[in-house]
Amino acid sequence: MLHRVKVLVGVSGGIAAYKVVDLVSKLVRERAEVKVIMTKNACEFITPLTFSSLSKNPVYLNDFSKDGIIPHLALARWADIFVIAPATANIIGKCANGIGDDLLSTTFLAYNGPTIFVPSMNSKMYERSTTQKNLSILKSMGCTILEPDIGRLASGEVGIGRYPDNEVILNEIMRIVVYKSLLFGKRILVTAGPTREFIDPVRFITNRSSGKMGYEMAKAAYMMGGDVKLITGVTQLPISLKGIERRHVATAKEMLNAVREEIEGIDMLIMAAAVADYRPKEIKSQKIKKDEEQLILTLERTEDILKELKERKRDTQTFIGFAAETEEHIENARKKVVEKGLDYIVLNDVSKEDIGFESDENEVLLLDRRGEIIAHIPRKQKVQVAKEILEIVLERG
Ligand SMILES: Cc1cc2nc3c(=O)[nH]c(=O)nc-3n(C[C@H](O)[C@H](O)[C@H](O)COP(=O)(O)O)c2cc1C
Structure with a gap:
């Protein structure tokens, strides 16, 4: 850098x-x-x-x-x-x-x-x-x-x-x-990390997101002069985030509630969290015993945060989402950007083992609200990818 x-x-x-x-x-x-x-x-x-x-x-x-x-x-x-x-x-x-x-x-x-x-x-x-x-x-x-x-x-x-x-x-x-003050005076809300959906008091369903990309987005926005708030799932990240206000959540529902409370008056939302799509229909109040040969969990859909936010979004606000796909990447990202009313979507191919989840590096495509690919950011450190995403978005106004 x-x-x-x-x-x-x-x-x-x-x-x-x-x-x-x-x-x-x-x-x-x-x-x-x-x-x-x-x-x-x-x-x-x-x-x-x-x-x-x-x-x-x-x-x-x-x-x-x-x-x-x-x-x-x-x-x-x-x-x-x-x-x-x-x-x-x-x-x-x-x-x-x-x-x-x-x-x-x-x-x-x-x-x-x-x-x-x-x-x-x-x-x-x-x-x-x-x-x-x-x-x-x-x-x-x-x-x-x-x-x-x-x-x-x-x-x-x-x-x-x-x-x-x-x-x-x-x-x-x-x-x-290194950073231009492109976000000076702007309020930015970033979500990052995985969510946890509890099965019983000691077990939960989660995903492989390390939260690194979201944290780097928050850091890049702060470096560009933004007033940044980060809503984060549980992560083990050592990234230094002095100057960024952090709010910790665990489940998709907590993430939605936190976003609802913080969204008022923000200029940009960066949804980099890997929010669970499903959660156990019933959370057992006691630890499940290993008495049965098989255990069948029934899952239900979690709230769709972006769908809810779409209704409230103002024209002056910029919403950036992330898509982690393993197949038919571009088609799925196109669908998501349009359906969820996002301004931009950052597409990661998480089927590649050496980039994406848990890695320090990433390679992404950036699509606009019509689903057009506007940039390919080749493989580099996530900190640099984050900076470039924001520069491209901000230069487009
Ligand atoms: C063991 C020791 C530790 C010191 N630690 C500090 C310190 O951490 N901060 C400080 O302002 N002065 C400290 N001082 C005092 C400075 O060394 C002293 O004011 C000196 O004149 C500073 O010179 P300079 O600013 O030209 O380097 C320490 C002095 C000694 C003997």
Whole structure:
């Protein structure tokens, strides 16, 4: 996702400096070009060699090179985005007040692109009025400040000030440099994951959906500036979704009720959940004993969420559905898009073992409301597929 994006990482002297090693490694894995500046005090916590080995670039330590290059100006010109992590109270104070007494603070003075500060310190230092004032100055300058986590601090105390998950920082970098703000000010409702239809208190019928595609759709919509709510079935996903409000449901009926409650005033609905079509007609109140040789379950149809929503849909709203088919894919998707009054349908061929369910990758066709194929998105990471689906839909207006 970050191919050719030039990320300048400024490391200052906080206890979390070692955690930035993983951030640099993640950035390199996303194919970003990475250069690292370290303050003198950061070198007390971690050696420049670690960063130069990972970034495959020299680490910049001082402003007085003798080879005719002026590092702070060259680095400020080079960077697409500047991430200061961990940002000590000291570097925050210097950057907010125009002090340039080392390479990191001087580069910040010379740079006018997007900047993310990752404050990380003891909670007393973080809550100190001078630190808060300096952070609001940086905010007013247009910098992004990532709120530190609450938890156990290096001192053993519990409080605010922990360095956040690197996934959160990575998402923020992507949100700023990769995604266009096409959904700014829009309200998006996404459903994801499988539903569970109970047979008795311990058993249920479900399906193979991992929820990954829906979560990636929610994330892409959030990255594009949308105000996103996610209604999710039970999943085991580690995907970081900071900034997205999540509501958990289990059954198709709960999913329908949640959608009914949340649909008011939304601009876009993305129905990526794999909702059960059938559920046991009777749910036993006690665990079924294994007394019988055979057990016959009678199933009944669940509510058709999209059919119900069709009646309420306004012209200004965009509804995107998903079809997971194993045969006669295009015909079935065409039927579904028209019958359910959707604007778009994303068609997955789930009979292919290496894409679709549970996989990190997908290959899809996108059909419009008349059932015409408007795009083929070849096999790629689900995060990229999600981004492309939204870009195509939004470019068509
Ligand atoms: C063991 C130790 C841990 C520290 N951890 C932090 C920290 O997490 N956050 C912070 O703002 N300062 C921390 N400090 C204080 C900074 O290192 C100090 O303010 C220093 O001047 C920062 O320099 P720099 O901003 O130029 O890197 C720590 C100091 C020590 C000795």
